[in-house]
Each structure stands twice: as C-alpha cells, then as structure tokens.
Amino acid sequence: AYDTHAALLHLACNPEDTLRLVTTNFDRMFHAAAKHTKQKFHAYTAPMLPIPKNSRWNGLVYLHGRLPEEPDDTALNRLVVTSGDFGLAYLTERWAARFVSELFRNYVVCFVGYSINDPVLRYMMDALAADRMLGEVTPQAWALGDCEPGQEHRKTIEWEAKGVTPILYEVPAGSHDHSALYQTLHAWADTYCDDIQGKERIVDNYALKNPSDSTAQNDFVGRMLWALSDKSGLPAKRFADFNPVPSLDWLLEAFSDEHFQHSDLARWLRRYLNDPRLIIWIAQREGPLPSRNYSPLSA
Structure with missing residues (x-):
C-alpha cells in the first residue's frame, strides 16, 4: 500500500542521502512508508517551513500542513484547505508563495500526481510567473502528466503554457488508470537505489534489443544512453564486453543520433569539472563560439 510513497522517498534523496521532497497532501502516508522501509527523515510542517537552499x-515539507496523530485544533487550523486559506498562504501572508519562489529559484522541480487544472498547481505557477515578470531566472520545471492517446500535442501545449515541461504517460480514454505512473516510479526507484548495478541491469536488459523498437512510451534507448553515461564507465564496459555482441544498429542509429543540445552541457559536465582526470573530446565542431564572456575550458 505504501510502495509509491516509498519510491518517492528514495527518488527524492540525493547521493549524499539528503532528502528534498515537498507534498501538498495532509495525510501521513510518507511517515507510514518510511516506517515500513526503516527510513528516517525530518518533517517540516506549514507554516514553519525551511529556506529551500x-x-x-x-x-x-508539508506545504499545506499535516494531520496530527492526535486531535489538535491548532494543527487543524493551520491546514490550507479553503479558498481563504490559499489566499492567506499565497497572496496575503505569502509564506507559501515565498517558499515556492525560493524552491523554483534554486531547484529543478518535478511535479508528480498533479493535473493540468489542479488549483494547487495554479497557485504555485502563478507565484513563479510573478517572479519571472520581475526578471528572475529559474531552472526548468517538469511534470509527470497523464494523457489520453492522441492528445499528446494538446497536453504538451497546455503544460508548457504554465511554464512546465511535461513527461506524459498514457491513460486509456475515459478511465482513471494511472498504473503506468506507479509502475514507472517503482522501476525508477529500484534502478536509482541500485546505483551502478541498476545501470548495468539496464545494459543487460536492452543490449540485444533493436534500438529501432524504442518508442516514446518505452524509450529504452534513452535509458541505455543514461546508463552508459555513468562516470564510472562500468555500464559502458558491460556493454562493450557483452556476449553475444550487440547489434551494429546501436552504433549506427542510437549512438550516432544527436540527442542532446547546448542546454545539456551543464548537466553532463557538472559531475566532471572538479575531476582531475577530465578529458573533453570534441567530436563535432562547426567553428569557434562567438566572442562572449565565457570562462575558458581547455582540453
């Protein structure tokens, strides 16, 4: 019953075991999941929120409050439930808006379990839009969003209009079946928790597949590229040593496609900039960069 909450708790921990997770739910399901998995964490309950840096x-973080274990009128009165509560939290007293603004200013955020018209999402994105109008530059925001077959383009436009990039999963027309989301979170958490072994398992699972069979709903080529990019080189060595030898199509198709853009440079290089073994291999270069105030980086 707590598998999805446990998966989110694992995914929200960085390699240093620092947890950064925000919920707008009042229930204590995360505490129950943590007790089940023997994971410990500190909880912040509104309006006493941390500075998200x-x-x-x-x-x-329980952004809209948390139900107490025992009856407690003070805790119940702090829950953000009514329109008046939202107005106080985001517009009048603005303690929730300040938290959200700092959150988006300092972190890449991924929404899980929100619909495009969710009032909570609207309040959050309105607070973010106000900061952007003042010239604030914020990292990208993402959302795991449901989508009926054939509606991908419309849904993408709706999310992007709110300043959020969607990662869409399919929900059969007329149903409320979000099993694809739950299965994704569980598989993602399992791979993330297993670290190198999880990435090597991806290589084992897909090395002998034809990369042309990869789809938007099952992008195993993307997973393979993610696994092979691990800085340890162990998943890449696993692929190189694979027996029988993987199809040449991996080299001719998947590995030769231009999957990444200039905006991905920081994501790929951040892990290596402090590594004395850093070597930069420029395989393609159209010409020198235009003259700007770039910090020099030699290879």
Whole structure:
C-alpha cells in the first residue's frame, strides 16, 4: 500500500542521502512508508517551513500542513484547505508563495500526481510567473502528466503554457488508470537505489534489443544512453564486453543520433569539472563560439 510513497522517498534523496521532497497532501502516508522501509527523515510542517537552499534543507515539507496523530485544533487550523486559506498562504501572508519562489529559484522541480487544472498547481505557477515578470531566472520545471492517446500535442501545449515541461504517460480514454505512473516510479526507484548495478541491469536488459523498437512510451534507448553515461564507465564496459555482441544498429542509429543540445552541457559536465582526470573530446565542431564572456575550458 505504501510502495509509491516509498519510491518517492528514495527518488527524492540525493547521493549524499539528503532528502528534498515537498507534498501538498495532509495525510501521513510518507511517515507510514518510511516506517515500513526503516527510513528516517525530518518533517517540516506549514507554516514553519525551511529556506529551500542547497545547504539548509534536508527533509519532507508539508506545504499545506499535516494531520496530527492526535486531535489538535491548532494543527487543524493551520491546514490550507479553503479558498481563504490559499489566499492567506499565497497572496496575503505569502509564506507559501515565498517558499515556492525560493524552491523554483534554486531547484529543478518535478511535479508528480498533479493535473493540468489542479488549483494547487495554479497557485504555485502563478507565484513563479510573478517572479519571472520581475526578471528572475529559474531552472526548468517538469511534470509527470497523464494523457489520453492522441492528445499528446494538446497536453504538451497546455503544460508548457504554465511554464512546465511535461513527461506524459498514457491513460486509456475515459478511465482513471494511472498504473503506468506507479509502475514507472517503482522501476525508477529500484534502478536509482541500485546505483551502478541498476545501470548495468539496464545494459543487460536492452543490449540485444533493436534500438529501432524504442518508442516514446518505452524509450529504452534513452535509458541505455543514461546508463552508459555513468562516470564510472562500468555500464559502458558491460556493454562493450557483452556476449553475444550487440547489434551494429546501436552504433549506427542510437549512438550516432544527436540527442542532446547546448542546454545539456551543464548537466553532463557538472559531475566532471572538479575531476582531475577530465578529458573533453570534441567530436563535432562547426567553428569557434562567438566572442562572449565565457570562462575558458581547455582540453
């Protein structure tokens, strides 16, 4: 019953075991999941919220309050439930808006379990839009969003209009079947928790597949590229040593496609900039970059 909450708790921990997770639910399901998996964390309950910056936040934030274990009128009165509560939290007292603004200013955020018209999402994105109008530059926001077959383009436009990039999963027309989301979170958490072994398992699972069979709903080529990019080189060695030898189509198709853009440079290089073994191999170069105030980086 707590598998999805346990998966989110694992996914929200970085390699240093720092937890950064925000929920707008009032229930205590995360505490029950943590007890089941023997995971410990600190909880912040509204309106006493942390400052969401890298060095100051480690725990689970109940942005709209949390139900107390025992009857407690003070805790119940702090729950953000009614329109008046939202107005106080985001517009008048603005403690929730300040938290959300700092959150989007300092972190890449991924929404899980929100619909495009969710009032909570609207309040959050309105607070973010106000900051952007003042010239604030914020990292990309993402959302795991449901989508009926054939509606991908429309859904993408709706999400992007809110300043959020969607990662769509399919829901059969007329149903409320979100099993694809739950299965994705569980598989993602299992791979993430297993670290190198999880990435090597991806190589084992897909090395002998034809990369042309990869689809938007089952993008195993993307998973393979992610696994092979591990800085340890162990998943790549696993692929190189694979027996029988994987199809040449991996080299001719999947590995030769231009999957990444300039905006991905920071994501790929951030892990290596402090590594004395850093070597940069420029396989393609159209010409020199235009003259700007770039910090020099030699290879």
